[in-house]
Amino acid sequence: MRVYTALLILFFPALLMAQVDISQHIVPGRSNSTRQQQKPYVILISADGFRNDFADKFQAKHLQQLRSSGVAAKGLIPSYPSLTFPNHYTLVTGLYPAHHGLVDNTFYDKKRKELYRLGNRKAVEDSSWYGGTPLWVLAEQQQMITASFYWVGSEAAVKGIRPTYYYRYNDSIDIDTRIQAVKEWLLLPEDKRPHLITFYLPQVDHEAHMYGTDAPQTEEAVHFVDESIGKLVRMTDSLKLPVNYIFLSDHGMINADTVNLLPMPAAIDTSKFKVPDGDVLVHLYAYDTNDVADAYQALKQQAVDYDVYRAKEVPARWHYGASDDWYQRIGDIILVPRAPKSFSFRKRRYQLAGKHGFDNALPEMQATFYAWGPAFRKQQQIAAFENVHVYPLIAKILGLNITEKIDGSLKVLKPILK
Incomplete structure (x- = not known):
C-alpha cells in the first residue's frame, strides 16, 4: 500500500514535521492491579471514513466473516459534525462534541483567543483543549494498563494521564510493525499487559477523499484495511487470550460536488x-x-x-x-x-472528490460498527445507533466504573453482550 503523502502534505504539515518520532512512548511506574489482571481485553479499531456499506460494496471478506461471528450494526450514527477529530474523541468519551470540546477539526475559542487545528501539534498535545474522561484515562485511574497505536487525544495528558504505551501520530510506521507492537504488548507479563488497545487506520479516508467513494483506489484501501484486520486477528487469536474486537469508523463519505462550489457569502464582514x-x-x-x-x-x-x-x-x-x-x-x-x-x-x-462533515442523518455519513469476541453474542444484527453509546459498552466489558456523566447509555448496547 502506497504512502499517502499527497493528502498529508495538503492537510497535515505539522504532523509531517513530527514524523521523525516513530518511537514508542512508555509511562513508567504503572502496573495492572491484581483485580484488573483477571479482566478480558478489548482492541478498539477505527478505520477512518469506512462507510457502513463499504465492507459489502468492496467485498471485504475478512470483515464479512468476522462480523458474522459476532455483532453487526446496520450503521453507526456519527455525532454532528461528522468529522474525524470530534467523532474519534466522542467514541472514547461518550460525549457529544459540544460537550467534550472538540467541536470541529478546526475551531476558535473566544476565551482563550486561540485556534485549535488538527494539524497543529502544540494544540493536539495540549490537554486543556480536551474535556471528558477518555477510556484510557478511566482505565488507568482504576489501575488498568492501556495502549494506543494512535487515537485522537491519546497524545495529550488528559487529566494528567496518557495511555501507558502510546505513539505520536505519524504515517511512517508500516502495518506489520504496528501489528507486531500489539503482539508484544499482549505478550508482556500480566502486570504490565494492556487490557485496552486502540488502533487507527487512515487509508480509506485518505483515498475516498482524493478519488471518491466508487474509485478503485478506495476499493484498494478497503482491501488493505480488510487484510490488516485479518492479520491482526490471526496474530491475537494465536495468543489464546480473551480478546474482544470492536471495528468501527468515525463517519461515512459522500461524492462531493467539485464544480459548483460555494464562495464566501458577501454578507460576511471579516472585520467583524x-x-x-x-x-x-x-x-x-x-x-x-x-x-x-x-x-x-x-x-x-x-x-x-x-x-x-x-x-x-x-x-x-x-x-x-x-x-x-x-x-x-x-x-x-x-x-x-x-x-x-x-x-x-x-x-x-x-x-477533494469525497467529503464528510455533513448532517449526520444522511445515509452517506453513516459509519461502521462490528464487534466479535467472547463478550459478544454471535450472529446478531442490530439497528443503527449513535456513537456515544460505544463508551459505556467498552467500560462494561472491562469492568470499569464510569465516574462522570456521559451522553451514552449502556442500555442501548447491553443486549449484544452475552
Whole structure:
C-alpha cells in the first residue's frame, strides 16, 4: 500500500514535521492491579471514513466473516459534525462534541483567543483543549494498563494521564510493525499487559477523499484495511487470550460536488467576524455580539444551497446548539452546506472528490460498527445507533466504573453482550 503523502502534505504539515518520532512512548511506574489482571481485553479499531456499506460494496471478506461471528450494526450514527477529530474523541468519551470540546477539526475559542487545528501539534498535545474522561484515562485511574497505536487525544495528558504505551501520530510506521507492537504488548507479563488497545487506520479516508467513494483506489484501501484486520486477528487469536474486537469508523463519505462550489457569502464582514477556513461547516465568531443579528439576517437572505443558524437555533438532534456548547467554541453563526455542496473560501490546487462533515442523518455519513469476541453474542444484527453509546459498552466489558456523566447509555448496547 502506497504512502499517502499527497493528502498529508495538503492537510497535515505539522504532523509531517513530527514524523521523525516513530518511537514508542512508555509511562513508567504503572502496573495492572491484581483485580484488573483477571479482566478480558478489548482492541478498539477505527478505520477512518469506512462507510457502513463499504465492507459489502468492496467485498471485504475478512470483515464479512468476522462480523458474522459476532455483532453487526446496520450503521453507526456519527455525532454532528461528522468529522474525524470530534467523532474519534466522542467514541472514547461518550460525549457529544459540544460537550467534550472538540467541536470541529478546526475551531476558535473566544476565551482563550486561540485556534485549535488538527494539524497543529502544540494544540493536539495540549490537554486543556480536551474535556471528558477518555477510556484510557478511566482505565488507568482504576489501575488498568492501556495502549494506543494512535487515537485522537491519546497524545495529550488528559487529566494528567496518557495511555501507558502510546505513539505520536505519524504515517511512517508500516502495518506489520504496528501489528507486531500489539503482539508484544499482549505478550508482556500480566502486570504490565494492556487490557485496552486502540488502533487507527487512515487509508480509506485518505483515498475516498482524493478519488471518491466508487474509485478503485478506495476499493484498494478497503482491501488493505480488510487484510490488516485479518492479520491482526490471526496474530491475537494465536495468543489464546480473551480478546474482544470492536471495528468501527468515525463517519461515512459522500461524492462531493467539485464544480459548483460555494464562495464566501458577501454578507460576511471579516472585520467583524473571525472565520476559520471550512468547507462542510463554517463558524462565524463575532468580535462584537451586537453584530450577530444583522449578519444573520443578511446571510439568511443570501443563502442558496446552505443553511444559516444562530447558535441558539441549531437543530436539537445535533446536540450542537448554544445550550450544549459547554466550552463556548461553536460560532455565533454557523453555515451548513447541503450535501454534496461545500464552501471554498480560497483557491486550491484541486478539490477533494469525497467529503464528510455533513448532517449526520444522511445515509452517506453513516459509519461502521462490528464487534466479535467472547463478550459478544454471535450472529446478531442490530439497528443503527449513535456513537456515544460505544463508551459505556467498552467500560462494561472491562469492568470499569464510569465516574462522570456521559451522553451514552449502556442500555442501548447491553443486549449484544452475552
